[in-house]
Amino acid sequence: MTGEPNGIARQDFLRFVGEIASAIGRRSLDAALEAWLNTTYPANGKPFERLAGLIAAGDAEGWLCQREAGGIRFGRIVKPGAEAGTFSVDVVSMDNVIGPHHAHPKGEIGVIVPLSAEARFDGKGAGWYVYGPGSAHHPTVTGGAAYVLYLLPDGAIEFTSR
Numbered sequence: 001m002t003g004e005p006n007g008i009a010r011q012d013f014l015r016f017v018g019e020i021a022s023a024i025g026r027r028s029l030d031a032a033l034e035a036w037l038n039t040t041y042p043a044n045g046k047p048f049e050r051l052a053g054l055i056a057a058g059d060a061e062g063w064l065c066q067r068e069a070g071g072i073r074f075g076r077i078v079k080p081g082a083e084a085g086t087f088s089v090d091v092v093s094m095d096n097v098i099g100p101h102h103a104h105p106k107g108e109i110g111v112i113v114p115l116s117a118e119a120r121f122d123g124k125g126a127g128w129y130v131y132g133p134g135s136a137h138h139p140t141v142t143g144g145a146a147y148v149l150y151l152l153p154d155g156a157i158e159f160t161s162r
Helices: 003-024 031-040 046-061
Strands: 067-069 072-078 087-098 102-104 108-114 127-131 135-137 140-153
Touching: 003 031, 003 046, 003 072, 003 087, 003 140, 031 108, 031 127, 046 087, 046 108, 046 140
Parallel strands: none
Antiparallel strands: 067 072, 072 087, 087 140, 102 135, 108 127, 108 140
16 A cells, blocks of 8 residues: 555656646747746646645655765656657755756756745746757756756756856
């Protein structure tokens, strides 16, 4: 019986991120996609609340953010070619930390779920962001703790030495 809730929350998470990935489809990773995501799944809406709850449940149950390095907890929950189509799906838990520099050869789509009212990811509060192909950054959370779920086309990410 103890495995049942864990399995149900994980299945719900996988199904929901699959629905989001399917809705994104093959849209260009640009400002128009970011605006569409923030309109379709706004930070003050039920779908966002559902996703935030599934992320928190997955973390509490131990199947998200299973690894830790440099004060960041993280995990890849979906590999490309699975529930999210061509996207991989990763979740990180960060609290006032600067992460390792990396590049997004094919772009990155992410959702910021603040756990602290003032938490910001790369200067942005709750909601969606889109970084285009070839973008790079030091992922940074300030003002408290936040989860960040991100989708990478074909799972493409390149960690740099910067």
